[in-house]
Amino acid sequence: LFHEFVLDFTKRHAQKPFFVYYTSVLTHNPHTHTPDPTSPGQHWPASFKSNLEYLDHLMGTLFAGLKEQGIADNTYVIFIGDNGTGNSGKGTVTERGARVPSIVWGPGVKRGLVSQAVADLTDIMPTLADISGATLPSDRPFDDKSLLPVVRGEQPKHRDWIYSHLAD
Numbered sequence: 001l002f003h004e005f006v007l008d009f010t011k012r013h014a015q016k017p018f019f020v021y022y023t024s025v026l027t028h029n030p031h032t033h034t035p036d037p038t039s040p041g042q043h044w045p046a047s048f049k050s051n052l053e054y055l056d057h058l059m060g061t062l063f064a065g066l067k068e069q070g071i072a073d074n075t076y077v078i079f080i081g082d083n084g085t086g087n088s089g090k091g092t093v094t095e096r097g098a099r100v101p102s103i104v105w106g107p108g109v110k111r112g113l114v115s116q117a118v119a120d121l122t123d124i125m126p127t128l129a130d131i132s133g134a135t136l137p138s139d140r141p142f143d144d145k146s147l148l149p150v151v152r153g154e155q156p157k158h159r160d161w162i163y164s165h166l167a168d
Contacts, residue, residue: 003058007065014069017132024058026051063105076106076131078124091166098164106131110153117150117158 006022026034033043034054044050059079066072081100089096102119122144129136130146149155 003062006062010065010071011069014071019128024055026055026058074107076104076109078127079103079105080121080124093164093166097166098162104147104151108148109151113151113153115150115156117147117156118160118162119147119150119158120144120162123147123158 002022002024006020009020010018027048031046031048031051033046034050036042036044037054037057044054062077063072066075066077080102083090083097083100091097098120123146124144126136126142126144126146127148128134130148136142145158147158150158
């Protein structure tokens with residue numbers, strides 16, 4: 001349902017700037033069976049692996065939809081995992097709990113770039129402001145900064161450290 005809504009939203013708003021925040025519940029417990037995209041009416045088993053593979057399939061259809069609408073070359077997609085590696089650090093303040101994958105696709109993004117730059121989710125707001133040409137409010141401090149120079153391949157390093165906190 002989420003995915004179909006996002007595809008429909010992008011079609012209805014393809015002629016003007018839009019923003020979509022699309023979270024996936026697929027890779028979170030409880031894992032459920034998912035449709036098998038190669039065999040209509042069939043399902044993949046209820047497991048983390050199959051849920052992740054189905055999420056990959058959905059992202060492929062998202063990119064195909066953006067291309068079909070003619071907006072793929074003018075659209076940024078920022079794909080970020082959350083709170084760590086499943087079953088071996090998830091929900092901890094260690095590196096295994098804070099290090100997650102991030103894939104950025106869009107105009108000016110250097111294709112094939114694999115970066116070890118340290119960043120955190122606070123950097124998303126200034127990145128989105130940079131992408132859209134918006135100015136962040138000047139009446140409050142911001143410690144974060146845009147990731148665009150990193151994903152464009154203009155700078156290999158972003159920050160030296162992040163603060164990871166977990167409350168009870």
